[in-house]
Amino acid sequence: MESVVFIFSLIDCCALIFLSVYFIITLSDLECDYINARSCCSKLNKWVVPELIGHTIVTVLMLISLHWFIFLLNLPVATWNIYRFIMVPSGNMGVFDPTEIHNRGQLKSHMKEAMIKLGFHLLCFFMYLYSMILALIND
């Protein structure tokens, strides 16, 4: 059972890593002027909810399977994702707003955020991998 949890987490984590990389690539494309803000933001906004769901599922899964340490590790990031999603002003077009993204260094902070998430997901990836192997051996 435990191994199934971790196998699922691992797959989910892989998806999240890919998503983070995608975010970084798209944002840097915008930074380098390869795409315009409008298309960049509509691309990214599409993936904000899947990312949120993907991460929340893992977090909840960890809570259910009583892996407290991993749950607590995931909790701040999951909270941040949800907070960010909820706090979008009513007039904005999503977490990434094309009219705001070039202002007040938002692009940079989005970039930083994506980088941090990538690092975090990589860390989780190895943790799940280790846990999965451990679980498989135990089984």
Added chain:
Amino acid sequence: MSAPAGTSPRSAAAPARPPPCQNGPVQNQMQFPSGYGLHLENYSAPSGHYPQVPREAIPMQLDNQYGADYHPTCYSVPVQGVMTPSVGPSMLNTQQLYSRAPHPVESAGGLLQGGISSTSHLHTSTPQSYSALRSHYSSSANSSVASQGFPLYSGHYGMPAASSAVYPNLSYPSVSVGSPYGQVFTSQSLPAVGQFEETNAFSDQSTTVPHTLQQQVPLRYNSTSWSTSDFQSAQDNFSRNHTGSPARASNKINTVGIVGSSHPVSQTVQFTKPGVETSVVSSVVTSSVRTPAADHLNEPASVPSVTQPPESLLQEAIDSSSTTSSASPVLNNYDALEGGGYPETNSSTSSPAPTPQVSRTPKPFGYGYPTLQPGYQNAAPPTSAMQPSNPGHHTGFQQYPQYPGVNQLSSTLGGLSLQQPQQPESLRPVNLTQDRNILPGSPVLAPVPNLNSDLKKLNCSPDSFRCTLTNIPQTQALLNKAKLPLGLLLHPFRDLTQLPVITSSTIVRCRSCRTYINPFVSFIDQRRWKCNLCYRVNDVPEEFMYNPLTRSYGEPHKRPEVQNSTVEFIASSDYMLRPPQPAVYLFVLDVSHNAVEAGYLTIVCQSLLENLDKLPGDSRTRIGFITFDSTVQFYNLQEGLSQPQMLIVSDIDDVFLPTPDSLLVNLHESKELIKDLLSALPNMFTNTRETHSALGPALQAAFKLMSPTGGRVSVFQSQLPSLGAGLLHSREDPNQRSSTKVVQHLGPATDFYKKLALDCSGQQTAVDLFLLSSQYSDLASLACISKYSAGCIYYYPSFHHSHNPAQAEKLQKDLKRYLTRKIGFEAVMRIRCTKGLSIHTFHGNFFVRSTDLLSLANVNPDAGFAVQMSIEESLTDMSLVCFQTALLYTSSKGERRIRVHTLCLPVVTSLADVYAGADVQAALCLLANMAVDRSVSSSLSDARDALVNAVVDSLSAYMSTASNLQQSTLIAPNSLRLFPLYVLALLKQKAFRTGTSTRLDDRVYAMCQIKSQPLVHLMKMIHPNLYRIDRLTDEGAIHVNDRVVPQPPLQKLSAEKLTRDGAFLMDCGSIFYIWIGKSCDNSFIKDVLGYPNYASVPQKLTQLPELDTLSSERARSFISWLRDSRPLNPVLQVVKDESPAKMDFFQHLIEDRTEAAFSYYEFLLHIQQQI
């Protein structure tokens, strides 16, 4: 007009020139010849220092001087041998005077503008002294005071006063009148400056150049036989110059003709100067190089194409000097130099010299920098309008024509006065709590960047381009310390009376950063220029070598692009993604019951009918109409129809276009139908019962209609949209209007309008919103449609055609301006700045498409923009930074044009200098923009706190730098003395005020205005101007178009200034109030208002009658002068002391206390407490 002006002094000077060569120096150059003479006599023994001299002296001088071409040659000088000294002495002399100069000053902290500029002066004058030396030097020595000559001189050295004593005599008004940064430009234009990096310019100078140097130089001078050769060539040039005079005059006329938009010649001419200097210098150098070959006689002949250049140069020299008051002495010097030097310019290109320069380019500006510093500190800052130029210079100037003997003495005195450590005016500490009359009587002018006079003249007008700090701090740390915002305020599409328009097949731009060539680039040689933003060296294209202004070849630095900081290019097809679009106008009119009741349709249709022929456009201009209530109505205006056809689309959930074409029709072909429609429209809906408004669907339809072409959509809306997509609900709680705590709903309620605006922007369509409503209409949401599509927003609260005639009149006048003003389609704007600076936030109505590209579907002359910047990399090696705005647009005539503005500012290292250069108005406007963002993204109270903190932080930062001030008082530098007052005014502005009842829409509209108004208009909105107008006199009046416009002094905005027996005019930008006191002089009421007494003046008076009395004439001419200065016609409202409208007037008296806000004095105390 200016052409004759330019020629006449020249012709006068022409005959006079030969003498000046010999005698001319007497006044101006007195010391030189005499000094030289003495040197010659005294130090006849040749010394072994020869090789040493050029190495030490020349480099230093070079740093201060022109440069590029200069350097290598100078360096090569020792190698070249015999001729070297010819360059050497002149420079040396300069240099040594110079080296002395900064010293006493620096130590004394006094001022010395002449110091820096003197180098160039001296240099300029050298040829003259040569000539004097050669033929007449003994006589000139006698004639001058310098019978005492050198001893006296050296006596000066000992005294600290020496610096100033020397300058006035030598200073060269036409070159750099009172310019503290005499060398700035040149140093900037020296790409090769880096060559001499090892010998540090300024600091070393003082130590390495003892007086003895001066003595040595003349020796070499004598020993080498340079004078013959060099002089000869100089003479040749002179003669040529004289002959060239008539040709030159004709050139001039050509200049005007070609520029097209009567750009004044004088301006062009002044601008040319820097370029001239460089070339001159190079030529001087080359001559010395070549002379060893002893072919100096051939030189003039060998360069036939050169004959023209000296002429134009001369012309410049003359013109520029004619602009200053002292023409002739200056002129002589300059000519001498020009004449002597120029012809060899071409040969300089062939010399191997340039090559090393290029390789040495990395630190182009670094060198100039040290020179700046002392000059800057000592300079009386031009920032203050009160102190027109530096005193040091003045003394020299005035005493100038005096008898030579007196000259020295008085200049010594002048020097003494200079001795006193003088702080720049803008840094003078002002005790805010004690200074009750902080507001100056005349309008506050933009501070002038502390550049040398050449750059100042070239620099962009502050009306179009302003920076909050006219001295850019060197590092982000320094900027953080100053606690002032750094940003630019732009008004790029401003209506200009004169604008050089350039048609050329290639537009010269930097290859790496795409900067347009501008006056602040440096020409390394004739074939290469160095970008002033990224420092890349670019080639000058072949076409650029030909100057259409002078019709001469080989003068890239005299092209209009390089002479004007604001130019417009006619772009080629490279700048088009599609063929230029026609002017397309679509009017979307609300015809619901509410709108018909308000009666705006009549006014709009009437204005359109009147201005139909004045709509900007060409034969392709297209126009269309859509009306909407709960359905959307289209009008088929196809040519050939007998009358306009109305097509109603009632499916508002999925709006479609009833016919693909013939909804937007050619204005000229269907003019009759359009006129029919416009006259019929106001009456078509008179009996409508439809109260709903389907704005969203109408906008979607408009977008569909416009997307093939792009253009302008003008939306007239009178209520909250209540149907279909984009419907809104009332969010305002009237009870919260005067809340001091939370103001909600400043942001949009839905993203519908934003999305649609971005779609429009993508299709080059801008939506302008006219909101004419009496109730809450959620402008915060509606405004998005204009904000992001680069439109503009007009708001007429409680509009009614008969109940509110003032608003009706305003709409009519605004529409007139709106319909007829210039318009640019499918525009993009890019703001570039020198490497190291980066723009991180943009304010205004547009969509930021990529990091620095603003997409403007339409651009209008009344739109202002602001950007915030940060300093990413330290600007250590630079003395100047530049900003360039390029606006690419399609004119209404279907031409693709690029308007380029370039602004150049100095970099400073000390905090005091940063404060000295602060532009308080620009800073305030930028802060206002930031505060709007903050109140939308965070909350209004946050924004208010941030504003107060901005004042507190900057003043406390200033007070901590000036440690000698008493900490108990509130001190501000003079440049920031109005900062607290303006911030208080901003806090009491509709956008940010709390406590006073403010409707949400009013507040949001004020915020929209802050974001999109240019600085001049915004300042009036924030801090109105108050004048007393019942006693207008002609004192200080100005003349505009044959009218005498009185200039009453500004009054501070406080009720204490209002007297009951007076009448006051308050200019709030979009509205004028005339307040009449209870016991106002009856003669004023009778003569100006046309009523017998105070009691008979009606409550609602909106214009002044045209009475045939002097006071009426004065008042009217003053008011119309104020009106003319702004694009939108302000409404005039006469306010009697007891009328209810009085409150509107009194709320603008921002220095007074209100129940919810501080008075100015209380605010100061509050700030002091916080500090």
